[in-house]
Amino acid sequence: ALGAPLLEVHDLAVAYGGIRALKRVSLEVRCGEIVAMIGANGAGKTTTLKTIMRLLPIAAGRISYDGQDLAGVATEEVVARGVSLVPEGRAIFVNLTVRENLELGAWNHKDQRTIQETLEDVVKLFPRLGERMKQEGGTLSGGEQQMLAIGRALMARPAMLLLDEPSLGIAPRLVADIFEAVALVAASGTTILLVEQNTRLALKYSTRAYVLRTGEIAMSGSSKELANNEEIRAAYLGG
Ligand code: ATP
Secondary structure, three states, rough: OOEEEEEEEEEEEEEEEEEEEEEEEEEEEEEOOOEEOOOOOOOOHHHHHHHHHHOOOOOOEEEEEEEEEEOOOOHHHHHHHOOEEOOOOOOOOOOEEEHHHHHHOOOOOHHHHHHHHHHHHHHHHHHHOOOOOOOOOHHHHHHHHHHHHHHHOOOOOOOOOEOOOOOOOOOOHHHHHHHHHHHHHHOOOOOOEEEOOOOOHHHHHOOOOEEEEHHHHHHHHEEEHHHHHHHHHHOOOOO
16 A cells, blocks of 8 residues: 555665675665665765665575565565665666667566566657667667666566666766656556655655665655755755
């Protein structure tokens, strides 16, 4: 139901070998929200998303999705339960066509009609992909590859989408298209957790945000409040 807690992260700690990347991260994403996680390079944003996807071990703390603990859950099962990640750097298959890349995203679905309908939805969202279905992924522009990566994640029909730096290395004109598409995805009922170094964009498109600083939540609040906060303005919005 709209507004019910969907993802709950409680006192999460994660380490790479001896290096503690997350010390104590708590956050919550409710159904229908677009929540942003902002913060400098190395603050632990990617680590948080990877750990939610169960790609990294939990050192301490708890992650629950839809009321269920994800501690012993494998990544495929996290996806099957409704969470999809669009990784930083996009990671599309460069030698496969746009269509093939998208179809791979639907691996957890068997019904061909559902897959076809989802594909049509993705093409409606990103008409540029529709025009390039037979083109190899590697020949797309950076922005188009980001659209493909998001489209592929949507092919799993997720209830929750985790986005890692969708604006990274993309022409400003396409960045706006991508964020408008993300807003449409959210409006159609998909809950979104957005990691973004472009603080201005992140706060513009999200409802609430968390500021991550060296593995800890330094601040959180409504995105409007944070955009007007002096400390945030000085540190992340260039004054
Ligand atoms: P960026 O925006 O630069 O990706 P981030 O906020 O996503 O930053 P993380 O990638 O989560 O940050 O990194 C958090 C910390 O963990 C950093 O200090 C980083 O150097 C460290 N780290 C990340 N991946 C590894 C790894 N595979 N091995 C060792 N340390 C790592």
